[in-house]
Amino acid sequence: MEPVVPGVKIIVAVARNRVIGRDGRLPWKIPEDWNHFLESTRGGSLVLGRRCFEELVDTGALKDGTRRVFIVSTTRSGPDCFPDFPSALEAAKRAGRTIWICGGERIYAEAMPVADELILTLVDADFDGDTRFPEWSGEFTNLHSERASRHGSIPLYFRVYRRRERFSRAECV
Numbered sequence: 001m002e003p004v005v006p007g008v009k010i011i012v013a014v015a016r017n018r019v020i021g022r023d024g025r026l027p028w029k030i031p032e033d034w035n036h037f038l039e040s041t042r043g044g045s046l047v048l049g050r051r052c053f054e055e056l057v058d059t060g061a062l063k064d065g066t067r068r069v070f071i072v073s074t075t076r077s078g079p080d081c082f083p084d085f086p087s088a089l090e091a092a093k094r095a096g097r098t099i100w101i102c103g104g105e106r107i108y109a110e111a112m113p114v115a116d117e118l119i120l121t122l123v124d125a126d127f128d129g130d131t132r133f134p135e136w137s138g139e140f141t142n143l144h145s146e147r148a149s150r151h152g153s154i155p156l157y158f159r160v161y162r163r164r165e166r167f168s169r170a171e172c173v
């Protein structure tokens, strides 16, 4: 079993049907959630797939220069690029900042066993899309906090999950 790494947080906005993306973009425009993403990740290290990186560049989210990026890609090269998730994560750990796992689908799946927190916005409606967030309830059962809001008619839930304890005391003895 992979060790959990303190300070590694998954951040995602997910629809009720687990859709997170469509045609390389978010399936929605929800300013409150976008600001939540920007505020949360400011000053941190972002580990993300190539398409997510390109999307963030397009939005201008990296322009303030406060975030470091660790891009997982087999086609890009450069000091910020890594050929697989474990090597990107190792490099991010050395940077000594909070690590934010920012997707996409494969990156989230690989990070699920090692992250210690899940910062999840539930966009409580079904959306069409081509990218999904993995099932998380097996790893993150401990709902630490929740704040409810709305985007028009769509309820939003800003949640923080902590990792499920892997062993109970009884199982350890």
Ligand SMILES: NC(=O)c1ccc[n+]([C@@H]2O[C@H](COP(=O)([O-])OP(=O)(O)OC[C@H]3O[C@@H](n4cnc5c(N)ncnc54)[C@H](OP(=O)(O)O)[C@@H]3O)[C@@H](O)[C@H]2O)c1
Residues within 6 Å of the ligand: 011, 012, 013, 014, 019, 020, 021, 022, 023, 024, 025, 026, 027, 048, 049, 050, 051, 052, 053, 055, 072, 073, 074, 075, 076, 083, 084, 085, 102, 103, 104, 105, 106, 107, 110, 131
């Ligand atoms: N709702 C949300 O919170 C949220 C968050 C993140 C993303 N999204 C959405 O999700 C979509 C993007 O996600 P995506 O899954 O399509 O793309 P992605 O993971 O950002 O990018 C895919 C590319 O990243 C590289 N990559 C990813 N995992 C890899 C691995 N394990 N090993 C080696 N390379 C890897 C590969 O790049 P190369 O081709 O260069 O090898 C792959 O083609 C967009 O629609 C975006 O808006 C939504």
